[in-house]
Amino acid sequence: MRDGAAQAWKGTSDYIAAEDLQRIVNVAAALGRPLLVKGEPGTGKTLLARSIAEGLGLELIAWHVKSTTKARDGLYVYDTVQRLYDSRFHDKDVSDIRAYIKLGPLGRAFASDERVVLLIDEVDKADVEFPNDLLHELDAMSFTVSETGDVVAAKQRPVVIITSNNEKELPDAFLRRVVFHFIEFPDEALMAEIVDVHFPGLDKALLDKALAVFYRLRKVDGLRKRPSTSELVDWLAALIASGIDLDAAGEDVPFIGTLLKRERDVVIAKDSSKPRRWR
Amino acid sequence: MSEGATGADPRRRTLLFGRLFFGLRGAGLPVGVSEWMALMEVLARGVVAPDLTDFYRVARAILIKHEAQFDTWDQVFQAVFGDGQLPTKAAEELLSWLDDPLPLPELSPEQLAALETLPLDELRRLFEERLAEQDERHDGGDRWIGTGGTSPFGNGGRNPAGVRVGGSGGGRSAIQIASERRFRDYRSDRVLDTRQIAVALRRLRRLSRAEGEPELDVDESIDRTCKNAGFLELAFNPPRQNQAKVLLLMDVGGSMTPFTRLVETLFSAASHLNHWKRFDHLYFHNCPYSRLFESVTSTKAVPTSEVVRDKPRDTFLIMVGDASMAPSELLSPHGAIDYFEQNETPGLKWLHLLRSHFTRAIWLNPIPSEHQRGYTIELIAQLFPMFPLTLTGLDHAVDHLVKRTTAPPPDLDPTLFRARW
Numbered sequence: 001m002r003d004g005a006a007q008a009w010k011g012t013s014d015y016i017a018a019e020d021l022q023r024i025v026n027v028a029a030a031l032g033r034p035l036l037v038k039g040e041p042g043t044g045k046t047l048l049a050r051s052i053a054e055g056l057g058l059e060l061i062a063w064h065v066k067s068t069t070k071a072r073d074g075l076y077v078y079d080t081v082q083r084l085y086d087s088r089f090h091d092k093d094v095s096d097i098r099a100y101i102k103l104g105p106l107g108r109a110f111a112s113d114e115r116v117v118l119l120i121d122e123v124d125k126a127d128v129e130f131p132n133d134l135l136h137e138l139d140a141m142s143f144t145v146s147e148t149g150d151v152v153a154a155k156q157r158p159v160v161i162i163t164s165n166n167e168k169e170l171p172d173a174f175l176r177r178v179v180f181h182f183i184e185f186p187d188e189a190l191m192a193e194i195v196d197v198h199f200p201g202l203d204k205a206l207l208d209k210a211l212a213v214f215y216r217l218r219k220v221d222g223l224r225k226r227p228s229t230s231e232l233v234d235w236l237a238a239l240i241a242s243g244i245d246l247d248a249a250g251e252d253v254p255f256i257g258t259l260l261k262r263e264r265d266v267v268i269a270k271d272s273s274k275p276r277r278w279r
Numbered sequence: 280m281s282e283g284a285t286g287a288d289p290r291r292r293t294l295l296f297g298r299l300f301f302g303l304r305g306a307g308l309p310v311g312v313s314e315w316m317a318l319m320e321v322l323a324r325g326v327v328a329p330d331l332t333d334f335y336r337v338a339r340a341i342l343i344k345h346e347a348q349f350d351t352w353d354q355v356f357q358a359v360f361g362d363g364q365l366p367t368k369a370a371e372e373l374l375s376w377l378d379d380p381l382p383l384p385e386l387s388p389e390q391l392a393a394l395e396t397l398p399l400d401e402l403r404r405l406f407e408e409r410l411a412e413q414d415e416r417h418d419g420g421d422r423w424i425g426t427g428g429t430s431p432f433g434n435g436g437r438n439p440a441g442v443r444v445g446g447s448g449g450g451r452s453a454i455q456i457a458s459e460r461r462f463r464d465y466r467s468d469r470v471l472d473t474r475q476i477a478v479a480l481r482r483l484r485r486l487s488r489a490e491g492e493p494e495l496d497v498d499e500s501i502d503r504t505c506k507n508a509g510f511l512e513l514a515f516n517p518p519r520q521n522q523a524k525v526l527l528l529m530d531v532g533g534s535m536t537p538f539t540r541l542v543e544t545l546f547s548a549a550s551h552l553n554h555w556k557r558f559d560h561l562y563f564h565n566c567p568y569s570r571l572f573e574s575v576t577s578t579k580a581v582p583t584s585e586v587v588r589d590k591p592r593d594t595f596l597i598m599v600g601d602a603s604m605a606p607s608e609l610l611s612p613h614g615a616i617d618y619f620e621q622n623e624t625p626g627l628k629w630l631h632l633l634r635s636h637f638t639r640a641i642w643l644n645p646i647p648s649e650h651q652r653g654y655t656i657e658l659i660a661q662l663f664p665m666f667p668l669t670l671t672g673l674d675h676a677v678d679h680l681v682k683r684t685t686a687p688p689p690d691l692d693p694t695l696f697r698a699r700w
Contacts, residue, residue, distance in 0.1 A: 023333060024340045030326045031317060031341075038346065080505040087509075166478070175344035176313055182346040222540070224547075 015044065015051035016193045021181060025052060028179040034120075034138055034160035036175070039183030042228025045163040049119035052159060059112065061158075062119040063105035069126045071133030074106035075143050076152075097147050106134075107152055110141060115156035124164045131174035139177055186229065188215060198233050199240065209246045210236060213253055217260070220272045227259040234258045295359065302355040303342065310342050317341050331360060476548035479673045483595060483680060484521040484554065493517050524557040525549065526590055526637070530600025531575050532565035532616065538645035541668060542599055545643070549597075557594075561586070565604045565616050566626035567633065583629055587636045595680050596633065596640035599668070602659040603646070609655050610696050627658060631691050634662045638684045641676045643668045658695075662688050 008026050011017035017025075025048075028035035037045045053060035063074055079100045086092045093099070103111055109118040123131055137143045138160065142153035162178065164170060186194060188211050195207060214235070218226050227235075238255040239246070246254075253259070253269070260266045303310045318341045321327055327337050335356060343352045499514035527549055529542055550558060561571035561581065570580035607614040609627045622629075634640055642663035644651055651665065659665070666676040 020336050023336055027321055027326055027337050027340060030324065031321060033317065036344070081501055084501075084505050084509060172309065176311055178344065179317075179340045180344045181340050182349070 009052050009055045012051045012055045014197050015047055016190065016197055017048070017051070018184070018186070018190055021048075021183065024179060024181040029056075029159045031179065032141075032157040034162050034178045036123075036162045036164060036170075036178040036180045037183060038164050038166060038180075040185055040226070040228055041165065042230040043183040043185060044229065045183060046119070046121055048163075049117055049121075049161040052161065053117040056117070056159070058159070059114060059116045060119060061105050061109045061112075061116050062121060064121045065123055065126045065130070067125050067127075069130065071130055071137075072104075074104040074120075074134070075137065076104055076107045076145055077102045078147050098150070101145055101148065101150075103152070106137060107143070109158040109160075110143075110152050110154040112158075113155055116158045118158040118160045120160065120162045122165055123162050124166065124170065129171075132171050135173055135177065185218075191229070191232070194229060195232070195236065199236060202236070202240070206239070206246065210239065213246065214259070217253070217269055220269050222268050223260070223265045224262050225260070225265060231259050231261075299338075299355065299359045302359050303352070306351050306355050308343065308348055308351055308355075314342050476545055476670075476673065479670060479677060480549055481554060482674075482677050483525065484523045521554060521556060523555045524591060524594040525555050525559070525597065526586075526594050527558070527560040527597045527599065528567065528571065528633075529560065529562050530565060530598075530602075531562045531572075532600070532604070534565070534601050534603055535645070538601065538668075541645050545599065545668065559590075563600075565600075566608050567629050568615055568620055568622040568626055569624070569629070570620075583632070587632060590637070592636060592638050594637055594639075596637035597676075597680075598633075598640070598642040598663055600642070600644065601646050602642065602644055602651075602656045602665070603653050604655050606654050609658060625696055627662075627691060627695070630659065630662055631688060634688050638687075639680050640664075641666060641679055643672065643676060648672065 008022070009029070010022055025035060037048060039045055049062070050060055052058075078097070079102055083094050083097075083100045087094045105118065105120075109116050140153075141157050142151060144151050191211060191214075192207060195202060195211075210232075214227060214232050217223075235255055235258040238258050242254070244254050256266055256269065260269055300310065300315055318338055321337060321341065327333050339349070339352055339356075343349060493515040494517070496514040496516045499516075500512065503512040503514055504510065527546065529546065531542075535542065546560065550560065561573060562575055563571055567583055569583055571583055571586060573579045573581065604616070605614070608616055609630075610625050612623050612625055613621055614625060615622045640663055642659060642665045644656070644665050645668040646656075647669070648667040651660075651667070656665070664676075664679055666672040666679070
């Protein structure tokens with residue numbers, strides 16, 4: 001493995017990244033700062049970490065944050081119940097607290113001998129104070145296990161990828177410590193590349209037509225949830241499997257349910273395509 | 280490579296970067312020393328390719344932490360490395376006067392022809408003069424810089440010869456990317472979408488541990504028992520529940536038509552938020568009288584007095600409306616705009632009744648705060664704390680609702696109702 005700064009991630013065969021994103025990932029890795037990624041749902045925020053791990057040949061440790069997740073869970077859990085249980089049967093040495101300390105995702109990422117990619121997914125799902133509770137650990141890349149006094153410090157600073165869906169504003173102190181990237185929705189050219197990864201050798205005429213319909217739908221005013229990349233991929237799969245000709249389908253978009261998930265959106269989309277008939 | 284992005288003379292580089300740093304801070308972006316040092320570190324380590332485009336994106340990733348600030352970043356970047364103007368507070372403000380223009384007044388061709396047409400030099404001189412005099416946003420009218428009017432200055436207006444304020448860019452260089460200002464839509468002062476509203480409204484909660492049966496805290500009990508050498512020790516917690524109740528009253532009168540979508544967005548965000556103990560909504564036309572309607576179209580209604588009787592006083596009351604109407608609709612008996620209403624009691628007294636009953640009440644007005652003026656708005660704002668229906672306005676409104684129990688309103692001045700309208 002080459003030096004961290006020189007080694008560059010360029011996306012992987014199954015993850016096409018815009019040039020901007022590639023650059024920022026490499027800058028964050030070189031700086032050893034966490035990378036905060038935001039963007040529309042379905043723009044591949046979570047998949048990014050997997051692709052980086054694969055591209056750089058590193059292990060991926062994922063921490064999926066839920067509304068009840070506490071910052072401590074990421075560091076370690078002291079399994080007091082197991083210890084109590086073991087103490088009844090006298091078949092294990094319960095005097096060794098270390099045997100009952102289980103490292104969380106963050107702890108494992110620090111303790112790993114190899115450099116790893118750590119994904120903290122949907123950081124905004126947890127309590128508002130959650131990111132603040134991780135400030136020191138992400139800064140120093142180390143923490144102390146209070147029960148034993150052991151220090152878990154990163155041997156190799158992990159590449160930390162944090163995703164957020166904008167459900168909550170993140171605290172300023174947290175933001176100051178990260179590198180930030182906002183994934184813009186791919187334009188048609190990049191989208192064609194992305195589709196090619198999922199459906200290699202797809203008929204160009206079909207792709208062009210499908211993309212035209214897709215981007216027209218995205219532009220429709222008033223949609224609650226605009227279709228994104230993952231919906232496009234599902235839709236294309238349905239189109240290919242059924243062999244429907246988009247031209248023959250006319251105004252009605254076939255399998256529109258794969259693109260628009262809300263009934264109201266479907267109605268709006270259908271209304272929006274009507275005036276074109278009279279033009 | 281380590282010489283970085285901008286060439287040989289380190290003093291010149293420091294100057295240029297200094298301008299960027301202070302330009303960003305001057306434009307109100309929270310760029311701190313630690314981010315700046317991080318940027319210097321990547322430059323020193325040669326991580327940045329020696330071209331402006333790469334510097335643009337790397338510097339943005341390190342310095343700017345919210346997509347809402349990208350637009351300001353683009354402007355500052357353009358000013359420092361291109362030929363744009365630094366977005367001083369004044370220029371920002373000028374542009375913000377011209378955002379979200381008011382609908383155009385309908386002008387007859389004669390009126391259009393009658394508007395003054397000025398030669399360009401004269402126009403420019405007048406523009407600068409007027410900019411120096413004007414100190415706030417202005418819409419409508421024929422003199423000040425603003426929108427929807429017939430003054431020669433501003434945008435969205437109808438003067439045949441005028442100075443348009445606000446322009447556009449194109450192309451692909453870093454300066455040009457910056458000048459495209461693609462992130463304009465992410466600015467946080469723009470009007471909101473459902474999700475943003477939901478996020479803002481989610482703060483509207485009142486957690487209390489006081490009510491209900493205490494619950495056994497299993498984790499805490501185990502922890503305490505273990506720490507207690509195996510002797511059972513139980514921990515209890517009262518349940519935490521959101522006790523907030525919300526009543527949303529929406530104006531669907533004629534003058535609210537331009538804001539239909541905005542109000543719909545607010546309503547759908549509020550109603551989909553399974554977050555409150557109770558959520559109710561009712562409609563009124565311009566001003567609430569003896570009845571409140573159950574839907575926009577139907578005439579099915581509940582008596583206002585019943586709402587006041589049945590709803591607990593600590594319900595959050597959120598009024599939504601432009602508060603703009605004929606004074607008689609507020610102040611005169613039989614002043615209601617709907618003929619069938621035939622109200623004996625003037626509208627303002629109904630508003631006063633609602634406001635006196637609910638201890639936490641606010642009014643959201645879709646008209647931007649800069650031109651919320653007019654007699655009826657003034658009168659209503661004396662009763663209800665009034666906030667603009669923008670993200671910032673909503674935030675302030677939620678703050679107000681959560682933090683303060685508002686004192687009961689003063690009695691209405693009886694002389695108000697004497698005038699004949």
